[in-house]
Amino acid sequence: MDVRVLVVGFGHVGRAFARLTALKGSLVERRFGVRVKIVGVVDSRGAALKPEGFSGAELLKVSEVPRSSVCFSEPYGVCGLSLKSLYDSVQPDVHVEVTPSNYVSGEPGLSNVMFALSRGANVVLANKAPLALKFDDIMGSARARGLKVKFRATVMGGSPLIDTVLSLRSHEVKKVYGIFNATTNYILTLMHESLIGLDEALKTAQAMGVAEADPSLDIDGWDAAAKLVILARLLGLKLNISGIARESLSKVTLRDVVEALKRNSVIKHVAGFDALSGEAWVKPETLSSDSVLSKVNGLLNAAVIETDVCDYILIGKGGGPVETAHSLLDDIVSITGGLI
C-alpha cells in the first residue's frame, strides 16, 4: 500500500523524518506493507515536490540543503507556492505538520492542518500549537470527514505516552504529572550537577542545540502547558492553555538549587493536572531525592499517570529530532492500519 506524504516544515525534525524515511522505508514496507512515499517537503520559502515520490537518495540529498532553501534544490524545487497549489500538485494522503509552535495564534500550523483536512488528507503532527489551541475544531473536522489525526510526537515525542494514555480506556485517570520539557530539565540538571546559574546553563543548552535562541516557550512553561492540554483533551477534560497556572523557571537561582541539595532534594520543572479538581500547573518544585521524578535527568522526560486502578510511570526520551521523526513515522503506519 502506497502512502503519499507531504512534510510541511523542514527544520531539524522535518529533515530527520526525511532521512529516517529514506533509511527505514524498506523496513516499514516489509513489516507493515506500507510504502511511505514523501511527495513533497515544504519550508518557509517554498517546496521540493516530486509527485511520484522521492527516492531514498533524493531524500538524503534534500535533507542537506541549507535552512529555508528547499525551493532551490534541483530539479524539484519550487519557490513561493501556496498550500493549495502544493496539494493540487502532489495530492497527499497524509499531511505531516512540523512547523514551529506558536501558542498565540497557532499559525501557520493551525491553518495548514485545517486545510489538509479540508482536502481529505489525514494529519500527523509534531507541532503542538494547533492542538493546544483548537483541539476540538481539528478533531471535529477530521471526524466529519472520516479522517485521522495522530500526534504521538507532540508529548514526550520520543516515547509512546500518547499511545499509553489512549490505551487506558476503562481506567479513570485521577491525575497526570511529570517532566514534559527536555530543555528545562537539561538546564536544571546542569545547574545541579555543575552548580552553575541558570544563565550559564541556558547558554550551554543553546550551544548544544538543546535550547532555542529564544527559550521563552520552554523556560516560561508554554511548551509543557501545551502538552498538558493535549493530554487532558485525550481524557476528555476541557483544559485550556490559558487556564494553566504557569511559573517560569527563570526565577530559580543557583542559591535555590544549593539549598535544595542541602536538604537532599532537587528542583524540577513539573507540569501536571488534577482530573478531579480541574487544576493544572507548570512550576518549579522541590522534590525529595528519593522520588522518581528527581532521578529523571538531562533530556529525559517522565510522566506519572494516577488512575483508579493503579499508577503508571513512563520515563523516556522527550523530543529530539530523531526520536520525534520515529514517532511521526509510527503514526503514519498507524493511520494506514499496517499489517499488524
Added chain:
Amino acid sequence: MSSWIVVKIGGSTLSSAGSYFSHAVKIRALIESGVRTFIVLSAMRGVTDSLLKLAWGRLGELEFLRELHYSVALELGGANLASVVDGILGGLGKLASTAPRGPALVDYIVSHGERLSRIFMVKALEAEGVKVLNVNALDIIAVRGDYGDAYIDYRVTFMNLAKVRELAELEKASPVIEGFIGRMSDGSIATLGRGGSDYTATAVASLSSIDRVFMVTDVPGVFSCDPRIVSGVRLVEELSLREAREASLYNVKGLNPKAFTPELLKEDMEIRIGTWSSKGTLVRAGASNGAKLVGYKGPTIALIGEGVQSVKVAVRLLEALDAGGVPVYSLEFTVEKPSISFKVPENLAFKALNIAHKVVVDG
C-alpha cells in the same frame, strides 16, 4: 571477495577543491571498473587542529578556516555553498566566543571539519556523475563513552549500516559518510579521537561485511620506521592483521589503534594504505613472516613482525644494541604478540631506533 570497498579519504590529501575533484575522478574510475564504494571522509588538512584551537577560544583560527573552506566551497558549489559554509563557520565562532566551554561543546565544534568535508566530497562526486547517498554520520554511527575519545556502539551501528547498504544496493549509489564523529544516546555529537576516521572506516567495513578497505593518504604506505628519525626507511609491502594491530600501539604513522582493534579485524579483511597511484601497504591475514618495522612509544621501542618473538632475534637485537653502546633496561616478548619490545634510556632512544631498524633492514 565482495565487490564492495570502503574508501577512506585521509585529511592529508584534502587541501583544495582540486583535491576533492581528483579523488572524485579516481572513485568514479573505481566504480566504472565494477567496484561498489562506501566513502569515509576526514576533515581537510589542518582543519581538526584549527577547530580544536577555536573551540578553546583561539578566535583567530576563524580566518584560516574561512579562507580554506570558503574558496573550496565557492569552486565546488558556487556562491550558495560558500554562503552556507560562511554561515556555519560564523556560528562556530559565535559559539566559541560565548558558550561555556566543555568537552561536549569542543566535540560539537570539532565535528564540523568532517561535516564540511562530506558536503564538499558529495559536490565533487556529483560533478563527476557519481550517484551518491549523502549519509549523515549522526544518523548511522552510534557512539558511547567520553567526548573526544568515544568508541563505536557496534550493535546499533550495525543495524543502521544495514539500512544504508540496503538503500545503496537498491539505488545503485555510493554512500558518503563522515569519519571521526558519531551520535551519543542523548543526541549529542562526540568525536572518536585521533585517527577516528580510520576507526570509522574499519568499523563500517567490518559491520557491513565489506572485506576491503583502502585508506588513501599522501604517503605511499607504511614505512619501516619514522623517516624523521631513521634514514634508509623502506616501504612495508605487507603486514598481518596482528602486526598492524601491534604497530598501531607504537605510533607507527598510518596505523591507528582503534582502527585495528581485534573485534573489527576479520580474517578475510584486506586493508590497503597508500596513495591512489602507489601499491601501498597491504594489511591482510597470511602476510609473510619476519621483522618488518620498528615503532616507539617514548623510550619503549618495538621490533615488529610475525616470528620475531624468539630468543634468536632477541639475542641478535641485544648484541647490536650492546655494540652500539645502548644499554637495555628491559626486554619483553611473548608468543602471543608479534613483537619484541625493549626499554632504553630516553636520551638514547633515537640511536636505539636506528640500531633496531638496521636489524629489520638486514633481515
